[in-house]
Amino acid sequence: MAKRIEASNVSSYYGSFKAIDSVSMTVEPKTITALIGPSGCGKSTFLRSINRMHEVLPNARIEGSLTIDDQNIYDPDVDVTAVRRMIGMVFQRPNPFPTMSIYENAVAGLKLNGVKKKSILDEAAEKSLRSANLWDEVKDRLDRPGAGLSGGQQQRLCIARTIAVEPQVVLMDEPCSALDPISTLAIEDLMFKLKDRFTIIIVTHNMQQAARVSDKTGFFSIDKTGDPGRLIEYDDTQKIFSNPAQKKTEDYITGRFG
Amino acid sequence: MGDYPSRSVNATAGDLGVTPRHARGAGSGASPSNFDEPPRGGGGALPKKARFSIEAGFRGLSTASGAMVLVIIVAIAVFLISKAIPALQANTGNFLTQFEWRPNEAQPSFGIAALAFGTVLSSVIALIVAVPIALSIALFLSHYAPKRLATPLGFVIDLLAAVPSVVFGLWGRDVFQEPVRDFSIWLNKYFSWIPLFGGDGPFGQSVLLGGLVLAIMVLPIVTSLSREVFQQTPGMNEEAALALGATRWEMIRTAVLPYGKPGVIAAVMLGLGRALGETIALALTLSVAFNISFNLIENGGNSVAANIANSFAEANDTGRGALIASGLVLFAITLVVNMTARAIIYRRREFRDSAA
Known part of the structure; x- marks a missing residue:
């Protein structure tokens, strides 16, 4: 249920503006990879390129190649909806x-994929909500509006919605930046649990979070505003945070810049 | 403006050989550039509240405007009812069931049923035709069309709303009637086994024509309101649907349509209100008949508003009272429609209000 992602020389553009330049990295199955770096350095753009959400924005395009278990996801013959079903995404804001209840939110992806049978949906709703550590909090009010939950619960509901379709990879774009520390902890615990089943890539501004949860860390940076973001260093998290190879990485993680 | 007692304090301080500006002390707020002025952040006694202010004046003005609406509505209602009652008392027929409109004779006899039916039927036809087209246009403009195309097209549709209804009426009568007659004959030929399309003619100046003209008139208002609503769908919900593997249309079904539903209902009801109250376009396109018939294509049909326009000039006192009574019925119909719409919107409010 988890796949290897290989990016080679990926450059993403918004119109004529180059947001990231030639990023190459390999993400192993069933690991958590953190992407860190200052604002505007292209972490989120790279993340959105992995499930082809980048191209949703007008005039956005990418160059280079991205493969998942050796299948090129940017192959012109590939169905983009299949790519997104395989590579789920959790967004910055819950x-x-x-308009949907908690239950409907949890199974929204399955319904989109044509699953109609009530018993299957019920089972999937419970399974995904349990996986998202949310079941006990909401099992008595599944028909209440999903937007009525607290921010942390909403984000876990979004995670449940994402994993209900059984993707191979889960991308998380600063999933905790709108949450309080307790909700953040709940999401981090959840990520450890999900690691057994999914490949996870998380963009975060919180370096402690990257150090806590990830196996590998990629550091992105830009030279100055207007320049494309680059992947400066990509290595084991332990190494990045104790003995980075690049001076820039060290400056960033020790708080001397960015 | 109040006076500033701090000034006298400063004066005393001056006697002690300290310049007034120092006497004010450090804690007395932001220092103004001109030290004869009091500090902006306070420092003296609090000034008194002004007795007359713009604040109070504006409040009074807006309250009066709000109250005026109620007064006008009540005045209109009293006027209409007081005019309608004598005519209803003089009516020798049954106002609810009589299929004729002869209020000007010595023995006045008139009934609302056929008019009310014609009004509702033509409006329903208009909505059945217009709403799907309007929603398709709105979705095209908000989610499919490139911006360069969407902006001018939206402008053209708004322009359609600005065409006066008498123009639509004349166009419907002189131009649109021909194709509708041909279409009606075709419908009659192949589908006469459906009662809606039966009859032996003549065809053309029918409820169908009136309904179609109404549909064109209702189209722009429903379109532009729906488009506005669809455009307000939060981008993050659209992205959520796309990230789950939805196609464009599935995304619209999952995120856009449910979010826009209350707004679309409101838009449709506004359109229905326009169709129900439309006068001149129907007066020009229908050929007057006083019966209840589900036949859409034969000449005939009538509506409350069209009947008022057609009959008001030659009406006597009772006749005018009768027309006013019919107007009250029209008002009641629109009221029921609006309240139904509100109820539908209200029922799902919990899901809407909790959305951030």
Whole structure:
């Protein structure tokens, strides 16, 4: 249920603006990879390129190649919806569908994939909500609006919604930046649990979080505003935070810049 | 403006050989550039509240405007009811069931049923035709069309709303009637086994024509309101749907349509309100008949508002009272429609309000 991702020389553009330049990295299955770096350095753009959400924005395009278990996800013959089903995404701000109940939110992805049978949906709802450590908190009010939950619960609901379709990879774009420390901890615990089943890539501004949860860390940076972001260093998290190879990485993690 | 007692304090301080500006002390707030002025952050006694202010004046003005609406509504209602009652008392027929409109004779006899039915039928036809088209246009403009195309097209649609209804009426009567007649004959030929399309003619100046003209008139208002609502769908919900592997249309079904539903209902109801109250376009396109018939294509049909326009000029006192009574019925119909719409919107409010 988890796959290896290989990016080679990925450059992403917004119109004529180059947001990231030639990023190459390999992400092993069933690991957590953290992407860190200052604002505007292209971490999120790179993340969105992995499940082809980048191209949703007008005039956005990428160059280079991205493969998942040796399948090129940017192959013109590939169905983009299949890519996104395989590579789920959790966003920065919790975004449950406001018109749907907790239950409907949890199974929204399955319904999109044509699953209609009530018993399957019920089972999937419970399983995904349990996986997201949310079941005990919401099992008595599944028909209440999903947007009525607290921020942390909403984010876990979004994670449940994402993993309900059984993706191979889960991308998380600063999933805790809108949450309080206790909710953040709950999400981090959840990530450890999900690691057994999914490959996880997380963008975070919180270096302690990257150090706590990830196996590998990639450090992105830009020279100055307007320049494309680059992957400066990509290595084991332990190494990045104790003995980085690059001076820039060291400056960033010790708080001397960014 | 109040006076500033701090000044006298400073004066005393001056006697002690200290310049007034120093006497004010460090804690007395931000220092103004001109030291004869009091500090902006306070420092003296609090000034008194002004007795007359713009604040109070504006409050009074807006309260009066709000109250005026109620007064006008009540005045209109009293006027209409007081005019309608004598005519209803003089009516020798049954106002609710009589299929004729003869209020000007010595023995006045008139009934609302056929008019009310014609009004509702033509409006329903208009909505059945217009709403799907309007929603498709709105979705195209908000989610499919490139911006360069969407902006001018939206402008053209708004322009359609600015065409006066008498123009639509004349166009419907003189131009649109021909194709509708041909279409009606075709419908009659192949589908006469459906009662809606039966009859032996003549065809053309029918409820169908009136309904279609109404549909064109309702189209812009429903379109532009729905488009506005669809455009307000939070981008993060659209992205959530796309990230789950939704196609464009699935994304619209999952995120856009449910989010826009209350707004679309409101738009449709506004359209229905326009269709129900439309006068001149129907007066020009229908050929007057006083019966209840589900036949859409034969000449005939009537509506409350069209009947008022057609009959008001030659009406006597009782006749005018009768027309006013019919207007009250129209008002009641629109009221029921609006309240139904509100109820539908209200029922799901919990899901809407909790959305951030």
